Amino acid sequence: MIQEWTFQKKVTAGFAVMVGLAVLTAAVSIYAAVTVASSMDRVIFVQARGLAEASRLNAASARQVAAFRMFLLFPEERFLQERNAGSQEFLEVLGRLDKLVITDESKRMLAAIRQRSAEALESQNRTIALRQSKGQETAVRFDLAETFPLRQRLEQEATAFVNREERLLDEAKRESNTRTSIVIAVVTCLGAVAVLFAAVIALLLGRTLSRQVGSAVQHVQSSSAELQTASTQQATGAREASTAMNEVSTTMSELLVTSRQIAESAQQVAHIAEETAQAAGAGDLTVVKTQESIAAIRQQVDVIVSHMLDLGKKSQQIGGILDIINELAEQTNILSINATIEAAGAGEAGKRFAVVGDEIRKLAERVASFTKETRGLIEEIRGAVNTTVMATEGGSKAVDAGLQHFQEVTRGFKQIAGMVATTTQAAREIELSTKQQMTAVEQVNAAITGAAQATRETEASSGQTLQTATQLASLSHELSRIVQPQVAA
Numbered sequence: 478m479i480q481e482w483t484f485q486k487k488v489t490a491g492f493a494v495m496v497g498l499a500v501l502t503a504a505v506s507i508y509a510a511v512t513v514a515s516s517m518d519r520v521i522f523v524q525a526r527g528l529a530e531a532s533r534l535n536a537a538s539a540r541q542v543a544a545f546r547m548f549l550l551f552p553e554e555r556f557l558q559e560r561n562a563g564s565q566e567f568l569e570v571l572g573r574l575d576k577l578v579i580t581d582e583s584k585r586m587l588a589a590i591r592q593r594s595a596e597a598l599e600s601q602n603r604t605i606a607l608r609q610s611k612g613q614e615t616a617v618r619f620d621l622a623e624t625f626p627l628r629q630r631l632e633q634e635a636t637a638f639v640n641r642e643e644r645l646l647d648e649a650k651r652e653s654n655t656r657t658s659i660v661i662a663v664v665t666c667l668g669a670v671a672v673l674f675a676a677v678i679a680l681l682l683g684r685t686l687s688r689q690v691g692s693a694v695q696h697v698q699s700s701s702a703e704l705q706t707a708s709t710q711q712a713t714g715a716r717e718a719s720t721a722m723n724e725v726s727t728t729m730s731e732l733l734v735t736s737r738q739i740a741e742s743a744q745q746v747a748h749i750a751e752e753t754a755q756a757a758g759a760g761d762l763t764v765v766k767t768q769e770s771i772a773a774i775r776q777q778v779d780v781i782v783s784h785m786l787d788l789g790k791k792s793q794q795i796g797g798i799l800d801i802i803n804e805l806a807e808q809t810n811i812l813s814i815n816a817t818i819e820a821a822g823a824g825e826a827g828k829r830f831a832v833v834g835d836e837i838r839k840l841a842e843r844v845a846s847f848t849k850e851t852r853g854l855i856e857e858i859r860g861a862v863n864t865t866v867m868a869t870e871g872g873s874k875a876v877d878a879g880l881q882h883f884q885e886v887t888r889g890f891k892q893i894a895g896m897v898a899t900t901t902q903a904a905r906e907i908e909l910s911t912k913q914q915m916t917a918v919e920q921v922n923a924a925i926t927g928a929a930q931a932t933r934e935t936e937a938s939s940g941q942t943l944q945t946a947t948q949l950a951s952l953s954h955e956l957s958r959i960v961q962p963q964v965a966a
Contacts, residue, residue: 813838
C-alpha cells in the first residue's frame with residue numbers, strides 16, 4: 478500500500494514522522510526541564526530554606542540562653558527583655574518551620590522541640606523568680622539542677638533537627654542530579670533516533686524519487702512527441718481559422734455600416750413623426766378653442782334673444798300703460814269740458830275756474846297727443862324687436878350648423894393625431910430595434926475581432942508550443958540520461 482503512495486504523500490509522511498519525533502523530544506525535554514526545575518525548587522526553596530530557618534532557631538535559642546545567664550549574673554531588666562525577645566523569635570522560627578517541613582518525622586521533631594522549649598522556658602521563669610527573691614546562689618543551684626538539663630536536651634533535639642535537614646538537602650541534591658542525568662540520556666537517545674530515522678527516510682525517498690522521476694521522464698518523452706504532432710496540426714488549423722475570421726470580420730464591418738445608416742434614417746423618420754404629432758396636437762388645440770368660442774357666441778345669442786323677448790314683453794306692458802294714460806286723458810278732457818260749462822254758468826265767479834279747466838283740457842290734449850306718438854314708437858320698437866329676434870334665431874341656427882362642422886373637424890383632427898401618434902410609436906420602435914440591432918452587430922463585430930485576434934494569437938502560440946515541445950523532448954532526454962543513465966544509453 479505504501480508503494481502506491483505518491484512522492485508528495487511519502488515526503489509528507491516522512492516529514493510528519495520527523496515532526497512527531499521532534500514534538501516528542503521537545504515534550505520529553507520540557508517535562509524533564511519542569512521536573513528538574515521542580516526538584517531544584519524543592520531543594521532550594523524548601524530544603525535550603527528549612528535548613529536556614531533551623532540555623533536561625535539555634536541562633537534564637539543561643540541568644541535566649543545567653544540573655545538568661547547574663548540575668549543570673551546581673552539581674553537587670555534589659556537582660557530579661559532580651560531573653561523574652563529571644564524566646565519570641567524562637568517561637569516565630571518554629572511557626573515558619575511548621576509551614577516548611579513536609580515529612581512526618583520533621584513535624585514530630587518540631588513538636589518535640591516546641592514542647593521542650595516550653596518546659597525550658599517554664600523552668601527559666603522559676604529560676605528568674607528565685608534569683609529575684611532568694612539571690613544568685615539559690616537560683617544558680619536550681620538552674621544547674623533542673624533548667625540546665627532541659628536546655629541541654631533542647632539543644633540536642635534542635636541539633637538533631639538541623640542534622641536531619643542537612644541530610645534531606647543532600648538527598649534532594651542527589652535526586653535532582655540523578656533526574657538531570659536521566660533526562661540528558663533520554664533526550665540524547667531521542668535525538669539519535671531522530672537522526673537515524675531522518676537518514677533512513679532520506680535514503681528511501683531518494684530511491685523512490687529516482688524510480689518515479691525516471692518513469693515520469695519516459696512519459697514526458699512520449700507525450701512530447703505527441704505534443705509536437707498536435708502542435709503542427711494546431712498551427713495549420715489556426716492559420717485556416719485566422720483567414721476565415723478575417724473574412725467574417727470584413728463582412729460584419731460592412732453590416733455594421735449598413736445598420737448605422739438604417740438607424741440614422743429611422744431616427745430622422747421618428748423625428749419627423751414627432752414634429753407631425755406636435756403640429757396635429759396644436760391644430761386639435763386650435764379647433765377645440767374655436768369650438769369653445771362658437772359655444773360662447775351661441776350662449777351670447779341665446780342671451781340676446783332672451784333680452785329681446787323681455788323687451789317685447791316690456792313694450793306690451795308700456796302699451797297697456799299708454800292705453801290707461803290715454804283713457805285718463807280722455808276722462809280729463811271730458812271733465813275739463815264739464816268744468817268749462819259749469820264755470821260759464823257760474824258767471825263772474827267761475828271765470829278763474831274756467832281758466833283752470835281750459836288749462837286742464839289743453840294738458841289732456843297734449844297727453845293724448847304724446848300718448849299717440851309713444852304708441853307709434855312702441856309699435857316701431859316691437860317691430861324691430863321681432864325682426865331682431867328672427868335674425869338672431871337665424872344666426873343661432875347658423876352657429877349650430879357651424880358648431881356641428883367644427884365638431885366634425887375636431888373628430889377628424891383627433892383621428893389624425895391618433896394616427897400620427899401610432900406612426901410616431903412605430904417609428905420609435907423601429908429606431909429602438911435598429912439601435913439594438915446596431916448594438917448587437919457591434920458586439921458581434923467586437924467578438925469576431927477578438928476571436929480573430931485570439932486566432933492570430935493561437936497561431937503564434939502554436940508555433941511557440943511546437944518550439945516548446947521540441948525543447949521539452951530534448952530536456953526529457955537529458956533528464957532521463959541524468960536520472961537513469963543506463964536506460965538513456
